[in-house]
Structure formats: structure tokens, C-alpha cells
Amino acid sequence: MEALTINGGAMTVRKFKPVMVQPESETPDGFYFLSSLDQAIPFTMMTIYRYEKGSGNVGEVLKQALSKVLVLYYPLAGSMAISSEGRFIVELTKKGVPYVEAEANCSMDMLGDVRVPDLDVTNKLIYTDPKAKTILETPLLTAQVTKFKCGRFTLGVGISHSLVDGVSGMNFVNSWAQIARGKPVTAVPFHDRTLLKSRVPPQIKYPYDDFVQIADTSDTESLYQRDPLVHKLFVFDADRIAATKKLALSEGKVQFGTEALPENYFGNAVVTTASLCSAGELCERPILFAVEQIQKAVEQLDEEYVRSRMDFVDTYKPPLSSVGTLVISSWTRLAYGMSDFGWGDPS
Structure with a gap:
């Protein structure tokens, strides 16, 4: 010990x-x-x-x-x-x-x-x-x-x-x-x-930006090999979340929706969706821009989008991009x- x-x-x-x-x-x-x-x-x-x-x-x-x-x-x-x-x-x-x-x-x-x-x-x-x-x-x-x-x-x-x-x-x-x-x-x-299960024959109807391979212009891979991974916790309490929503709402019309997942299904009923933009756009434009990008990506998710995505994955077996990617996953519910x-x- x-x-x-x-x-x-x-x-x-x-x-x-x-x-x-x-x-x-x-x-x-x-x-x-x-x-x-x-x-x-x-x-x-x-x-x-x-x-x-x-x-x-x-x-x-x-x-x-x-x-x-x-x-x-x-x-x-x-x-x-x-x-x-x-x-x-x-x-x-x-x-x-x-x-x-x-x-x-x-x-x-x-x-x-x-x-x-x-x-x-x-x-x-x-x-x-x-x-x-x-x-x-x-x-x-x-x-x-x-x-x-x-x-x-x-x-x-x-x-x-x-x-x-x-x-x-x-x-x-x-x-x-x-x-x-x-x-x-x-x-x-x-x-x-x-x-x-994926469909036979596959019926692929959408492009999937989460599989776009981004050029490693910042040499991120070598940074991961050279520097230790640091874990950080950023706490957003109820007041801070409310303030962030207020800021987004003050910049324009935006809606905060809800999602529904099947109850008691034992397995993964979650898929990724993506929005492509540059780091400069996120830093220079108002927070509403980021919110809208996320909303547009989420709004794509319906049953046909998910079925098509499963067909895409099983047909092409693409890797998710690991460079320049920020993954957001909500555990709040x-x-x-x-x-x-x-x-x-x-x-």
C-alpha cells in the first residue's frame, strides 16, 4: 500500500x-x-x-x-x-x-x-x-x-x-x-x-461535420506528448448559468429547448453532432454566435439524422477528429x- x-x-x-x-x-x-x-x-x-x-x-x-x-x-x-x-x-x-x-x-x-x-x-x-x-x-x-x-x-x-x-x-x-x-x-x-442496427442497404442523407479531419496547424499532438494532461473544474452555479443565459438573450432571440431520450433503453442512445468554426470567430463574436451554432447543430437531430449517421459510420468507419475539437456533454439531468x-x- x-x-x-x-x-x-x-x-x-x-x-x-x-x-x-x-x-x-x-x-x-x-x-x-x-x-x-x-x-x-x-x-x-x-x-x-x-x-x-x-x-x-x-x-x-x-x-x-x-x-x-x-x-x-x-x-x-x-x-x-x-x-x-x-x-x-x-x-x-x-x-x-x-x-x-x-x-x-x-x-x-x-x-x-x-x-x-x-x-x-x-x-x-x-x-x-x-x-x-x-x-x-x-x-x-x-x-x-x-x-x-x-x-x-x-x-x-x-x-x-x-x-x-x-x-x-x-x-x-x-x-x-x-x-x-x-x-x-x-x-x-x-x-x-x-x-x-444500421439499414441494409445504407441510406446516408447528411454530411457529418464531426468526422471532418482538421489540420493540426498548432501541432497539438506533440503538445499532448510533451506536456502533462491537467484536469480543471469550472463551477457554474445557478446564478452564473442564469447570468450567461441573460447575456445571450440580451444579444438576440434565442430559445433554450429540452431533449427527450427513450426511457429504460439499456445502451447508448446518444450521438454527437458538430458545428465547424474557427477559434477566432468564437473569441471575436458575441456569445450569441456560439449559442446559435450549438442550437443549429442540435436541431439537426431527429430519428432520420441518427439512422443516417449510423449507416454512415458502419459504411465508412470514420474516426472522430481529435484535433481542434471541443466536446460538450451535459450531465445536468x-x-x-x-x-x-x-x-x-x-x-
Whole structure:
């Protein structure tokens, strides 16, 4: 156990041996289809939930509830594989989910603001398989419960983005929490991802600016290789958001709309859309210009646009541009406040 120096103190976390948690009862065998939307983001999302109180049996409660919820969310107990067509697919091996209990030598107060990304803290509080070298070897789900000296605990979850987007990922965690509290699951997952299969023959009707390859005039690639990646958190509270909206509205007519995503679909129901402009335009023109560019891109998104995009991706297999690209993803409507496992909401 290596000590981590944080906020003037030394934190060590003792992780016990992982236990492979299986679904409590029988689940389907075979292979589980992943759509083209699932193919695009094969990495692990890591989230730390902090709870202000717990009990001595918190680890056992969460482990038993995980076994129950995996009956509904059974693909998470499988393994990533490659299909005969060269696509990612889930093999329903029932390998199980690595579940780890851990103990920290300090109070949770030493963590400070866990909303600020800190890779060293994340590695202490979320389990990753040290033997996994490729995507195919990486668990689709891991869970770690860490108890602190103060009686509080954290739940660290690593989950494959190829299996879930933000909404379905939160549905899983909140269903797990409901079972831990002895409540019925209200968001039973819908598993038929073949609804998002590309069409035969493909019907491509739009250009897709998010795949335009931008010339690396600033030599961004070498900057990433030379300089360390720095994580920053910029907090926009309700007052600042209201002030920004007021500024945009003062410059012209603009509407702030809402989106709807299918409820309980287990998988990625999110696509990217893009607006192309220069950095100079963004800096020199009023904020309304940026708002309008985003709105125009979002307004393209209807079912036909998405179907056409999936056909485009499956036909040409284009990479997303990694140069000169700013990605904006809103998590404001994700139900983090409902992840109560019996000891209150996370903080």
C-alpha cells in the first residue's frame, strides 16, 4: 500500500482481494449485440459516490444487492469480445463483476472536494484489474466500497461506456440502490439493441461535420506528448448559468429547448453532432454566435439524422477528429441524487 499525499496528509487504502459477484439467478447465454453507437466509445467511465454515513455491514449489503440487480443487467457480468464482422460484442460468459472492499486510514475529510478530478485519488477508490491490458480483458463493471475512519464510505464504480450511456448507467446504479433498500426496481432495462442496427442497404442523407479531419496547424499532438494532461473544474452555479443565459438573450432571440431520450433503453442512445468554426470567430463574436451554432447543430437531430449517421459510420468507419475539437456533454439531468443504498443520498 503506497501512501498518497493529499491535502497535507498521507492517505493509504487497503484493498482486499476482489470477489467475483455473479447474478443471483439464471440469465441468458450467448452473445449480446452492440450498436454502432456503442462501438464508438469503448472506454471505462469512473464515478465516485460519497456517503456521509454507513454501517458495519455496508459491504455485504451492496454485494448482495449487486448479485440481485445483475439478473436484470446481466450483460455487465459478461466479457467484451470481437464478432466475426470485426465489431465489439458482449459474450454472456457470466464471468461476474469484480467487487472489492477496502479500508482507508483517514477521515473522508482528507479527500476534499471529490468533484475535482484527481487520478491518484480515483485509482485509490475505484478498482481496476491490474492484469487487464486490452479492452477485451477489461471488466465491463467493477465496484469498490471504501470505508473511512470517520464511519463514512465511498462507492467507486467503473463501467464500460460501450454498455451504457449516462442515463442507462444511472438507471443501473439507482436500480442497484433500490434493491439494497428493499424496494422494487422502477427502471427495468430494455435490452433489444437491434432496434439500432444500421439499414441494409445504407441510406446516408447528411454530411457529418464531426468526422471532418482538421489540420493540426498548432501541432497539438506533440503538445499532448510533451506536456502533462491537467484536469480543471469550472463551477457554474445557478446564478452564473442564469447570468450567461441573460447575456445571450440580451444579444438576440434565442430559445433554450429540452431533449427527450427513450426511457429504460439499456445502451447508448446518444450521438454527437458538430458545428465547424474557427477559434477566432468564437473569441471575436458575441456569445450569441456560439449559442446559435450549438442550437443549429442540435436541431439537426431527429430519428432520420441518427439512422443516417449510423449507416454512415458502419459504411465508412470514420474516426472522430481529435484535433481542434471541443466536446460538450451535459450531465445536468442525470439522476445522481437517487443513488441511496440505505444510508442517504451521495454528496
